[in-house]
Each structure stands twice: as C-alpha cells, then as structure tokens.
Amino acid sequence: MNSFLTDPIGFLILWFYSVLRGWNLPEDLVVLIAFVVGAFTLATLSLLLVVFLIWVERKIGGRVQDRLGPNRVGPFGLIQPVADMLKIFTKEFITPDGADKVAYNLGPILAVGAVIMIWAVVPFGITLYGSNLNVGILYIIAVGGIGTLGIIMAGWGSNNKFALLGAFRAVAQLLSYEVPMVVSLLIPVMFAGSMGLNEIVRAQTVPFIVLAPIAALIFFISSIAENGRAPFDLLEAESEIVAGFNVEYSGLKFGFFFVGDFLHAFTIALLFSVLFLGGWNGPGADSMPILGFVYLMIKTSLMYFLGLLIRFTLPRFRIDQMLALNWKLLVPLSLVTVSLTAIVDKLAMNNIWVRVIVLLLVNLIIWLSLQEIMERVYRSRPPRRTVNYPRLKPEADEPVVQPETPAA
Amino acid sequence: MPMQIFFLIIAAVTLISAAMVVTVRRMMHAALWLVLSLFGVAVLFAMLESSFYAVVQVIVYIGAIAILVIFAVMLTRHMMDDTGRQIAKNWWAALVAVVIAFGGMVVLVLSWSRFQVGPGTAPSELLLLDFGKALTAPNQFAIPFEVSSVLLLAALIGSIFIAVERKGGQK
Amino acid sequence: MIPLSWYVIVAVAMFCIGLFGALTRKNAVAILMSVELMLNAVNINLIAFWRYLYADPAADPTRALAFVAIVFVAAAAEVAVGLALIISAYRQRNTVVAEELDLMKG
Numbered sequence: 001m002n003s004f005l006t007d008p009i010g011f012l013i014l015w016f017y018s019v020l021r022g023w024n025l026p027e028d029l030v031v032l033i034a035f036v037v038g039a040f041t042l043a044t045l046s047l048l049l050v051v052f053l054i055w056v057e058r059k060i061g062g063r064v065q066d067r068l069g070p071n072r073v074g075p076f077g078l079i080q081p082v083a084d085m086l087k088i089f090t091k092e093f094i095t096p097d098g099a100d101k102v103a104y105n106l107g108p109i110l111a112v113g114a115v116i117m118i119w120a121v122v123p124f125g126i127t128l129y130g131s132n133l134n135v136g137i138l139y140i141i142a143v144g145g146i147g148t149l150g151i152i153m154a155g156w157g158s159n160n161k162f163a164l165l166g167a168f169r170a171v172a173q174l175l176s177y178e179v180p181m182v183v184s185l186l187i188p189v190m191f192a193g194s195m196g197l198n199e200i201v202r203a204q205t206v207p208f209i210v211l212a213p214i215a216a217l218i219f220f221i222s223s224i225a226e227n228g229r230a231p232f233d234l235l236e237a238e239s240e241i242v243a244g245f246n247v248e249y250s251g252l253k254f255g256f257f258f259v260g261d262f263l264h265a266f267t268i269a270l271l272f273s274v275l276f277l278g279g280w281n282g283p284g285a286d287s288m289p290i291l292g293f294v295y296l297m298i299k300t301s302l303m304y305f306l307g308l309l310i311r312f313t314l315p316r317f318r319i320d321q322m323l324a325l326n327w328k329l330l331v332p333l334s335l336v337t338v339s340l341t342a343i344v345d346k347l348a349m350n351n352i353w354v355r356v357i358v359l360l361l362v363n364l365i366i367w368l369s370l371q372e373i374m375e376r377v378y379r380s381r382p383p384r385r386t387v388n389y390p391r392l393k394p395e396a397d398e399p400v401v402q403p404e405t406p407a408a
Numbered sequence: 409m410p411m412q413i414f415f416l417i418i419a420a421v422t423l424i425s426a427a428m429v430v431t432v433r434r435m436m437h438a439a440l441w442l443v444l445s446l447f448g449v450a451v452l453f454a455m456l457e458s459s460f461y462a463v464v465q466v467i468v469y470i471g472a473i474a475i476l477v478i479f480a481v482m483l484t485r486h487m488m489d490d491t492g493r494q495i496a497k498n499w500w501a502a503l504v505a506v507v508i509a510f511g512g513m514v515v516l517v518l519s520w521s522r523f524q525v526g527p528g529t530a531p532s533e534l535l536l537l538d539f540g541k542a543l544t545a546p547n548q549f550a551i552p553f554e555v556s557s558v559l560l561l562a563a564l565i566g567s568i569f570i571a572v573e574r575k576g577g578q579k
Numbered sequence: 580m581i582p583l584s585w586y587v588i589v590a591v592a593m594f595c596i597g598l599f600g601a602l603t604r605k606n607a608v609a610i611l612m613s614v615e616l617m618l619n620a621v622n623i624n625l626i627a628f629w630r631y632l633y634a635d636p637a638a639d640p641t642r643a644l645a646f647v648a649i650v651f652v653a654a655a656a657e658v659a660v661g662l663a664l665i666i667s668a669y670r671q672r673n674t675v676v677a678e679e680l681d682l683m684k685g
Contacts, residue, residue, distance in 0.1 A: 145471020430600030
C-alpha cells in the first residue's frame, strides 16, 4: 500500500513485469514486450492530453480576446474537442491528382511521430522516465530535424506550387531557428556536466533560469519559432500562403498536423520546465516520485499558459522580419551568452551564492549592452514618412488638412 | 542470437536502401531511400555502443544533408524530368569492376583470423568527457578541431558566394 | 556475438554500392548521393574498429572518435559546396546531366 501511494507508476510497472515473467517467457522477450507496451502507453497518453489541450487553448484564447470561447457543447464547452474530432474523423480524404503517394502520406506521420518521440527522454519523476539516454539533449535536436523532413515531404508530395513554396519557407524558418536553440541548450549542459536530462534535473539545486535567464529566453523564443505558433505562424496562416504546406490535406491527415502542433506546444513547455525550471524538483519529490510528477505538471502548465498568452496577443511576423530576428539578434546574442557564461562559470564555481550573483551580473551586462546596441540601431535608421490623411467629413470647426507630399 | 537476427535485418535494410538509391528512376525517391539508408547507418552506430555518433548522424546527415539534397533535387527538376535513361550506357562494365572489388575485399576480410573476434569490453560512460577534453587539449586533437571549423567556415562562405545570384545578371 | 567481419563486410558492400552509383548515374545530384553513401561506409568501418579494438592496450579510443568527427565535417562541407556548384551550373547551363557539362573537355 505504501509503495502504491508514493509511486503508483513504478508499482504498475513492477506488477506488469511479474505478470510477464509468470508466463515463463525468456527474459529478453519480457523486457522487449514491457518496453513496447510502455512506449505505446506513453504515446497514447500524450495524444489523449491533446484533446484536453484543444479545449484549454480555445477557452483561454477566447478569454484573452475578450470573448467567451466555446460554451455550447457540454458544460463550459468541455465536449467541444470531441465535436472537433468527430468532424475531422468523418471528412473525406481527398488526394490531389499527381501527388506522390509515398511522400504525401508519410509527411503527417513524420510530423507527429517526431513530437511524440521527444516524450521518451523527458524525466517525469525521479524514477519515471522512458529511457535515460546519456545524450538526451542531442536526441531532442535530432528528433526535431526529423519533423522538418516530414514538412518537406508534405509540401512536395502535394504536387502544388503553393504548398511547395510554403514548405520552403517553413523549412527555412525551422532550420534557422535550430541554431540559437542548440547554442542556448549548451548552457544547461555546461552547468550540469552531462547531456542526459535526468542529470540536468538533478543538478538544479538552483533552477537554471536564475543562473542563465538570457539563455532561457532565447530557448523559449526559438522553441516557439520551431513549433510554428504565433507570432511565428507564417507557415500555416490562412491569409499568407493559403495555409502553407498543409493546404492539400483534409480529414484526419490534416488532423495529424493539428495534433502535432498542439502537442509540440505542450512539449516545449515541458522541456523548458525540465531544463530551466528544475523539472521534478520540489519539497519531498526525492522520496515520492508522484509528487515530482505533480510539480513538473504545475510548472509546465505555467509555461504553457505563458505560450498561450503570447500566441493570442502578438501579431504575426513577416518572413524577412523573422529571419532578421534570428540571424541578426538571436544568433549573436546566444553565442555571446554562451562564451561569457562559460568563462565566468569556470571562475566562480565554488560557492553557490557567488555563482548566482556573478552569473546574474553577467546576464545583466549582456542585456544592457543589447539594449544599448538596439537603441543605436533604431536611432540610426531613417524615420518613416508619415502621411496626414484628410478626414472624410471635416467637423465644423476643423480646418481641412491636405495630405503632405513627401519631399522629393 | 536475437542480436544477430536484429543486425541482419538492419544491415539488409541499409544495403537494400543503398541499392535503391543508385537504381531508382525518380530523383525524389532516391533522396527518400537515402534518408532510410542513413537512418539504418545510425541504428548500426547505436548497436556499436556509440550513442553520441548515432544521434549526431541523425542531426547532421538526415536533419541537414538529406534536406539539402532534397532541396537540390527540387530546384533542378525541370531539365531531367525523370525520363530517359537514368543510368549511363556502359553500366555493366562498372558493375563488373565493382563486383570484383567487393569480392576481393570480402575474401581479404574473411581470410584474416583477427577479424573474427567478438567485441571486447564496452566503452566506459566517461568516454564522452574524455573525448571532449581530447578535442581541446593542445597535444591531442585541438589542431584538427580548429582546422575543421575553418573548413566549415570556408565551405559556408564559398557556397553562399557561388549560389547567390548577382543582381542584374552579372556573374 | 557478432564478429567484426560482419560489420566490415556491410561497410564494404555499402562502399561498393556507392562506387557503382558514382560511376553510372547521369544526374549530378545522384552522384553526390552516392559519394555520401561511400563516406557513411567509411564511418561504419571506423566506429566498428573503435568498438572492437577498444580493449586493446595499444589503441587510443579517442583517436578513432576524432577521425569520425573529421569525416562528418568533411562530408557536410563537401555536400554544401557541391550542391551550390550544381545549382549554379544548372542556372547557367539549364542541365544537371553530368555528361552534358563538358565545357572544359579537350
């Protein structure tokens, strides 16, 4: 009883192993079956989470935009995702003429598979993890690359010039924003001394967001750009390129892209919590893994809420603004942050408080110099010409203003 | 026994995908088969207990090089249009030469007894740390490391310079 | 127990398949893909030897890993520059067939 309360998932895993061994199977097969069932369960649970996330997103989005959100179907609109899913399941699959069947059908699978595979290395508690890779962070980056491949195949397999153009722009954005993401991921690796996610969580006696706030900010921004959420959602905007690379998909295949998008948003919040907010750390989480899981979910929900707020308040970037933001701001900033943090960290390793204060000072210096540089760039740009448009019907006492012609 | 069966399956997948790369007619399918064979190579690296290079293979080859190849296939599509002969006229001569080379090397490999050994002790967990220290130690591998970064910089600048279209059509 | 010769034979086979592709394909991008296959075969070879001779007292394990890193870097640089050249040649000559790019033929 005691072990079931403190560690229900571990209890279930041990019970499952004992059932399998009771069937007198060879040991390798027992381990293989247990891993396959575990992977299947984790993937199913994460996909079921998306159902709840759809409701959360639409309700909170509605409230941010001063409207109610779904409230017809069920109490507080809770059955709305079920209605959405019924609609998506029953739509017809229309395959465009001349589409390459392999690429067209493989695109959505790779796009969703890449996101679910990230969940295999995330530590949910002190003993709750899929697999403890010692190169966990590189694995996450590799899996992100597979998602990019899925988008190209979707865009090319649609046999549609606009889908192809959308796929090109999507891949340009995804490949560009991988660079600051990877460079800023070096900082938790440096602090923890290992690339395994479990070791990074264990090394966070002080959460890494305190030690490296700029790196956390860069990681958050580039993860949102990797996902393709607003304000970086040029890839799938209706008004931009007619929904981009997934214009020829209908029914459940489009539903796959949709699910992958929402799950990726939650996965970003999860990774940020694990890497920078301390993961499952908290009072009492060392002895009771289920408490660690609860702490992680609380932190993830906070970051997910922050992502939703950003999504529903900021307008969309243009493609050239997005790429300029990446190559002119984020990449130099992340490189400078990594080098300075590496130098300072080696010098101030001894006392934890000295380390915190010195690193915060370094980050403050970087931030202030960034502000100064941006201010000078802003001041040196020529001011935009403004035109005074006349009113259609001038008021009684208002003089009619002629539009100023700009100086030749 | 199960590891041997697994190895045979992965090796078969890798080699068959490699064979499809060099024989299929449509270039896009060749690029997709290349992705599959590179993934098979990554699984082989993982079986050889080199998890670092398995993941780096996926990042560098599949996540960057394969995407670059797919882009090149898409941008140069209109001339070939996947019709006509894909393979040069004297392909049987190349096949004979390659089969002779393969046969010779296999005979060489199987005839030396030291190749039949099994795996020794597994690499320790701290090898990655030692590798990192070796890459920056001045008496070990710091110079190849720096030279390879200069090579990447040269490739970056060179390929941008070659591929950028000059405004106004000047070359 | 998988003997070392199996890994070496797989690497040799992949190298020969890549060699066949580089010798017979007409499209320049296909030739580049075959060269990538050859470089991957070299990598398999290096890592197989690293793993199997790890316990050998005369071997320096980090040397093989450094070799593999250099091969990765060289392959990536070569693909980038090669594809830039192919795209530039395509723009000038409107063809990617290797035997039609023969301006410097004697």
